[in-house]
Amino acid sequence: MTRVREQAAPIFSVIIPLEFHRDRWEKCLRAWQAQTLADSRYELLLVMPPDFAGRDRLKVLLAESDDSCRVVVSDLTHDIGLCAFGAEHARGQFLFFTEAHCWPEPDVLALCMKAFEEHRDWAGISCRSLPVTSNRLAEAEAQMYDADILYGMTVHPWRKLLDQCFVTRRDAYAQCGGFKAEFGHFAEWALAANYHAYGLSIGYLPAARFHHQYLGELAELRHFSQDFVRGEIRYIADAVDEPGSNLIEPPDEWTSRGNNERPLASAILKQELRDAVSAADHARRRQHLATALRWLTPAIFGDGLPRARASLGEAAAYARLRAAAMFGSGRVLNDAFKAYQARVVHRHRLSSIAQLRAAGVGSEHCGLYDIETLECGTSFRWGETAAALRIHLPTGVSRIVIDSAPFFNPLTITDLRFRLDGHAIAGEDLQIEPHRIAINVRADSAGSSILGWSCSRLDAPDDPRVLGLPMAKIEVVAAT
Template sequence: MQDVPAPYGGESPLFSIIIPLEHHRGQWELSWLGWTSQTADKSLYEIILVVPPDFKALNELKALAGGKARLEFTNSNHDIGLCAFGAAKARGKYLFFTESHCRPEPDVMEACIRAIGARPDWAGFSCQSVPICHNRLSVAEAAMYQADIEFGMKQHPWRKVLDQCFVTRRDVYWECGGLREELGHFAEWVLAAAYHARGHTIGYLEEARFHHYYIGEIGELKTFTLDFVRGEIRYLSEARNDPGSELLDIPIEWSSRGDFNVALARSAFGARMRAGRVTGEGLQAIGRWGAIALAGDRFALGLARLSAGYARCSLTLLTMSGSRDSIVRCLKRYIAALIHYQRLYCIRGIRGSLGGAAQNLGDQMVAQAGFHAWEVWQGRSFRWSEPEAAVRIEAPPGRAIIRIASPEIRGPLDRIGVQFYLDGVRVADAATAIDAGAFVLQLDLPPSGGAILAWACPRFAAIDDPRRLGLPVAGIDVSAGEDVSCTSPPIAAMRG
């Protein structure tokens, strides 16, 4: 929780309207006129124009704004950073965030004042966004984003912060951490999740209407998605446990980021080859892990880049002569392909500094490959591995006992048919036992203390689940020991 900055001089108004002048799209004058045309009493609100260092029309701005607004200057070049700076300078009980390419209708302030009186349970609310389109791509862009906005405002349980037109109590904004510039536009989702996790309600005020200008340029779309993805990956890399962090979806590119570890991929590849099950499924696995073992993430990154490039070319052609529906469909495909590529690209950029990629499986697990995201079964959290998986262990050298907790989702553990390998050498059945829902392996770790444990098992065919599922893993623990302490005999004895 951040401390609420003291009011920035003078008597505090009810609202502080914060308008960042970055990305104004040539619309800032219309936006300004919309605010000066409000029917509400002007004494109820202050207007803060936050000016980035490269704003080109400063003289015109000063002449137009005159004494009707406060100009705040900052070195930030991002509209989220400008909003955050403006919030720190604001005096109002309510902060009103908007964008300089958004024009409010004249009764917006009156509608907001009525909402505050009628809905004291709302800690904040977003207003209605009405698209302004001027070319074929902007029409498709608006259709795509308006559908997402509509879903967030009316159906999603918490994703209701819309920086085009968001009003919030100033104290709650700071309690929930405020907007973080380094997260780009992903900061809106982080803030919305924090409000929800702390029990604050964000409403949707449809009668307060803003006209939002869609630029309709592919390059701008690419820049915006990269900004969002960079913030998303940065936030995930911080591994924070702030209220609301558990609400944010984990993209598959992040949950599977360890798959591109070449050493682990080679171990998973070797485990599948040594397991002796070269069926159609096995050939698919060999191709998957073999490609990573040879090229790391280069093949996947190159393929994702080609896919995004092809989608962009298709979109460019369609904007010349395609129907509206075909442009919308192609735009969605392009954005999905672009986000996939950008996530892989951003993860590659920080992979070397991540470290501890598998800490959530156990303190001694420092890297992993071949795992799906966390899920819950009968109240217990676990991760499905693929039919081939590998983890890097760091523990004291010598005799060790490794417990792999595995919920019996696919039946008794001794019937799964899993084979374990330590640094490429098959772990003998006699050194593997089952105890209290866990595989218990008695192994000798090398003098370095670091080793790769891999396994292979038949694929588990779950109903309506296309994923390649192998072993459910709730956690992995490594301890020193001489003997396997369990009540069950070794797997070899049970199979016999």
């Protein structure tokens, strides 16, 4: 079914993956064939997955059209992978990525060519997406996504890439690594971050308008959200070498995932129960018992309870959304739709993290808050009043050195205790200085150990968190 134009390479290659088309692929194709730009200046590259049901109809349409269309067949089934596959076969100077359930107005290519001529510094352009809806749920879905799109295009510092209608210079796309199928629909954000990291500008051209079909089908919304979140979590876990990885802010579910690590939570629980038994007074005993209670559930169930709560929260949000669709006003429905989407994303994030944990990719710490950075540039993270982390020790005697945050003196903290694999660190092996803690340890063989500690709560009236020891760095060095 491949038809190749024999003349010079076109200016634009329009890449249309025939997946996720919502029965609008034919409308999409005809709109591209109706562009005001001369046919010789662009090609339409239709990327066909193996399960495309419109093959016979496509043959008829191609037989009726000129030679501006090419069809390439791929074994891939995800539209991001199909886009990347199409880019490999494209011949144009500019690569135009779109979706088969979107269709352009006739002047889109002409406007984009003019914009690139006027803005030589633009590496890419995102166009304006106009929602098309047919029911109340679709209207709520469109309202949610359209607000997010406009925020990305006009406010956010780098989320300027909209894969519904994005055109880029070929060399810029190659420099940034292109769309990567392993990240699913999150590949859009990943590629946008790479453009920004390389200092490549993506312009926004609202005059170039696309129509985007929304269905309001919740099963499809869940499928898309699951795919996006799986890609997000995989990116955060694996893509540290991506140029734009430092721009992607991990979600709360990721930064707090260590608090659901059963072995670490169990170590804290046992530590606090021991300290409660040996506490010198009732006040300290109550403190240790309260901390033990905080870690009881994750020590027993791991992430089981948070995931169960997430599933129940999603089910409740679904019921509210259905009720709002039947009886609620437009505002009530919009709010219910956004709340349901947030619940779906939350559940899938926890599930994706659980899959990584089952594959052996767990967190190395428990009871630590997210990293913060001071104005001087020093990074640190607060711990709770009880925390634990995995640490690799070499064979023999070594020293664990903990640098506290520069504003904090460990000598001022009370009831500070350390344990290694459940064994209390003796006083002669513990040295506390104004901004450093050193612990002498011995390991019979090299391997991973769990370092746990507890302390009294820091008095911080303006901070609702339970704050203990703030750490800037921890490392294992040779004993001196």
